[in-house]
Amino acid sequence: MLSKLLASLGVLVAIVTLSACGSSHTTSTQLAATKANVSVDLNGTWHQSNVGIRGITMVAHIADGSIEIDMKLNDESGIYWVGDFAPPPAVSNSSEVTSDGDVETMSLDILASQDLTKTFTYNNGELSFPFSIMGESTVVQLSK
Numbered sequence: 001m002l003s004k005l006l007a008s009l010g011v012l013v014a015i016v017t018l019s020a021c022g023s024s025h026t027t028s029t030q031l032a033a034t035k036a037n038v039s040v041d042l043n044g045t046w047h048q049s050n051v052g053i054r055g056i057t058m059v060a061h062i063a064d065g066s067i068e069i070d071m072k073l074n075d076e077s078g079i080y081w082v083g084d085f086a087p088p089p090a091v092s093n094s095s096e097v098t099s100d101g102d103v104e105t106m107s108l109d110i111l112a113s114q115d116l117t118k119t120f121t122y123n124n125g126e127l128s129f130p131f132s133i134m135g136e137s138t139v140v141q142l143s144k
Contacts, residue, residue: 039089039090039091040091040092040093040095040122042062042085042087042091042097042122042127043062043063044061044062044063044144045059045060045061045144046059046060046061046062046127046142046143046144047059047142047143047144048140048141048142049126049141049142049143050138050139050140050141052138052140053131053133053134053136053138054073054133054134054136055073055074056071056072056073056133057071057072058070058071058072058080058131058140058142059072059142060081060127060142062085065084065085065086066082066083066084066085067081067082067083067084067085067099067120068081068082069081069082071111073111076111077111078109078110078111078112079105079106079108079109079111079112080109080111080112080113081099081101081106081112081113081118082101082102082105082106082112083099083100083101083102083117083118084099084100084102085097085099085120087122091122093122093123093124094121094122094123094124095121095122095123096119096120096121096122097119097120097122098117098118098119098120099117099118099119099120100116100117101113101115101116101117101118103116118130125143125144126141126142126143127141127142127143128140128141128142
């Protein structure tokens with residue numbers, strides 16, 4: 001009799017434990033999905049948040065479907081990038097935007113990129129893009 005009672009109690013504990021694990025997992029998944037779909041407004045001014053190459057710093061301005069990045073090197077400054085900027089309707093915690101450069105505008109500035117396109121990545125509050133100059137490469141990180 002005692003062994004039947006202990007066996008039944010063991011089964012009951014196992015059922016409760018498995019039920020709790022399953023509902024907790026579902027809640028975590030739903031919470032992650034909700035966080036991933038939060039819309040983020042990328043418009044505004046973004047300042048470089050990591051150390052630049054050779055003292056170079058960047059500031060990006062995003063508005064009205066376009067992006068302009070100004071680069072400062074020592075006492076000189078100028079345009080590094082000008083292009084379109086059309087993020088997806090719902091930017092999540094990790095999204096990419098490919099910008100087509102305004103080649104005509106950038107051709108007027110010696111500091112400007114010669115790339116035709118540039119990919120920007122938004123991840124957890126930071127906007128980043130690859131950058132190379134004088135044989136050195138890095139990823140520029142920008143934050144509002």
